[in-house]
Amino acid sequence: MQTEIIIAGFGGQGVLFAGQLLAYAAMDNGLEVTWIPSYGPEMRGGTANCTVIIADEEIGSPIVRNPQVALVLNRPSLDKYEPLVKPGGLLVVNASLVDRNVDRRDIRTVLVPANEIAEHLGDRRVANMVMLGAMLSNQPILTLDAVVKAMEAHLLSRHRNLLPLNVAALQEGAKYLAEQLQSV
Template sequence: MQTEIIIAGFGGQGILFAGQLLAYAAMDNGLETTWIPSYGPEMRGGTANCTVIIADEEIGSPVVRNPQVAIVMNRPSLDKYEPLVKPGGLLVVNSSIIDRTPERKDIQAALVPANDIAEQLGDRRMANMVMLGAFLANLPVLSIEAIEKALQEHLPERHHKLLPKNYQALREGARYLAEKV
């Protein structure tokens, strides 16, 4: 099993953190993993994406041209990565701020109003965790519990007060899609 994931959006949306969290959870569960961040020179508002590979055997190359999964948080990321997802793959779209639906019919698209859900939870910064939960509900390469454990173990102590909100956001993202099916 090897799953290649691209997470993309604007800087400040927690793109790199979500990818790093996936990689930590995979590593903590004895899986092979890579995490490659990429971002523009801007602090916030520029482009940000990362590539995560999770596998049960050695990873040959960290380079991903056609991911099995793309999690896109903004319109430019949808425009860029939708054409690259492998046929039969998964595209998770933040429908709160993306004003178009995916056009491809050979992939599964999951539309998640991540910003709206995060705001209902009381913290718009949790949209990345909502998207991660939605992704794992569609393709459970790791369990929600594995992500929660990775948060507990790898989030700096000064941010542990945010753990309950992160857990809730993960579960709400997963629940949202479960109710849509």
């Protein structure tokens, strides 16, 4: 099993944190992993993305051209990565910031109003965790519990106070998707 994931958005949306959290959770569960961040020179508002590969055997190359999963938090990321997702792959879109439909019909698409869900929880900064929760409930690479344990183990001490909010955001993202699937 090898799963290639791209997470992309604006700087400041927690793109790199979401990818790093997946990488830690995979490592903590004995899986092979690569995590490669990429971001523009701007601190906030520029582009940011990362690739994460999770596998149960040695990873041959950290380069991802056609990911099985793309988590896109804004319109420019959708425009860039929608064409690259492997046929049959998963595209998770932050419907709060994307103002166009997904064109491809050969991939699974999940639209999540991540910003609205995060604001309902009290802090729009956790939209990345809402998106991650929705992805994990649709592409069970790791369990939500594994990601929560990784967050507990690796979250910097200056951010420990945000742990309950991040956990709630993961759970709400998964819950939102489950509710959408039930209503179909």
